[in-house]
Amino acid sequence: MVDKSEWQGRSGDTWAAEWRRTDQSFSRLTERLLERTREYSFDRVLDVGCGAGELSMAIARGRPRVQVKGVDVSPQLVEVARQRAENLANVEFVLSDAAVWEGDETTAPQLLVSRHGVMFFDDPPAAFANLARQAAPGANLIFSCFRPVKENPFFTEVMRLLPEAPPPTAPDAPGPFAFGDRDRVEAILRAGGWSDIAFEAFDFPMIAGVGENAVDEAVTYFSRIGPASRIAAEMDEASRDRFLGRVRDLAQRNCTEGVVALRAAAWIVSASKGE
Numbered sequence: 001m002v003d004k005s006e007w008q009g010r011s012g013d014t015w016a017a018e019w020r021r022t023d024q025s026f027s028r029l030t031e032r033l034l035e036r037t038r039e040y041s042f043d044r045v046l047d048v049g050c051g052a053g054e055l056s057m058a059i060a061r062g063r064p065r066v067q068v069k070g071v072d073v074s075p076q077l078v079e080v081a082r083q084r085a086e087n088l089a090n091v092e093f094v095l096s097d098a099a100v101w102e103g104d105e106t107t108a109p110q111l112l113v114s115r116h117g118v119m120f121f122d123d124p125p126a127a128f129a130n131l132a133r134q135a136a137p138g139a140n141l142i143f144s145c146f147r148p149v150k151e152n153p154f155f156t157e158v159m160r161l162l163p164e165a166p167p168p169t170a171p172d173a174p175g176p177f178a179f180g181d182r183d184r185v186e187a188i189l190r191a192g193g194w195s196d197i198a199f200e201a202f203d204f205p206m207i208a209g210v211g212e213n214a215v216d217e218a219v220t221y222f223s224r225i226g227p228a229s230r231i232a233a234e235m236d237e238a239s240r241d242r243f244l245g246r247v248r249d250l251a252q253r254n255c256t257e258g259v260v261a262l263r264a265a266a267w268i269v270s271a272s273k274g275e
Contacts, residue, residue, distance in 0.1 A: 141271045209221060
């Protein structure tokens with residue numbers, strides 16, 4: 001389980017240090033989310049679980065008259081986002097839990113977005129209810145989340161290389177695959193006051209390494225980021241070396257023209273708030 005305390009601790013440290021790798025891995029998904037934002041008219045945006053700020057900054061650069069606010073529970077990631085956005089006047093990053101974040105009439109977002117930042121709420125219906133309360137009348141919501149883990153070779157292929165299968169987690173526990181069940185997500189959103197809910201199944205190549213040393217980059221990625229990395233960190237040195245050797249073989253098999261990538265499967269979920 002990856003919850004709020006993890007993002008304020010070890011996971012926050014790792015993702016803040018590795019933001020270049022994570023932005024690269026999600027690059028195709030970010031492009032699609034940006035395309036989807038062009039379906040809406042808005043002056044104010046809230047990026048929920050903004051992480052290191054990539055999606056917030058992309059929206060701000062493309063729409064210089066729009067005010068973009070990113071919120072995240074991780075002080076490490078918020079600090080990175082602020083440093084990256086120093087030259088963007090229309091974006092700000094706030095250390096806050098979106099589940100309890102409060103704005104006012106002048107800051108009420110007309111569009112709420114998130115790139116994989118909504119699966120970690122302790123109480124998702126309450127969190128989305130708060131977001132609906134803070135949103136402007138008629139606001140729109142669009143976010144991405146992983147579909148079930150079995151549909152995501154980027155993770156399953158690496159997890160298969162572990163000496164032992166990790167213990168299962170509760171399907172509704174906060175974590176990267178907590179929103180895989182479409183029916184559950186729809187029920188959460190409806191309970192939170194959102195309607196006009198729609199799902200787009202979006203498959204994309206999730207990139208682990210690029211360039212002359214793409215395979216080495218991929219091995220580093222998988223050793224530092226993701227569910228397998230947490231287990232590998234607890235292995236003895238010999239077991240970890242054997243595991244990383246198998247990861248290297250996997251990366252080499254999935255390296256094409258200097259890019260190591262495996263398929264990932266996401267939902268892009270949209271909804272709206274009534275007037």
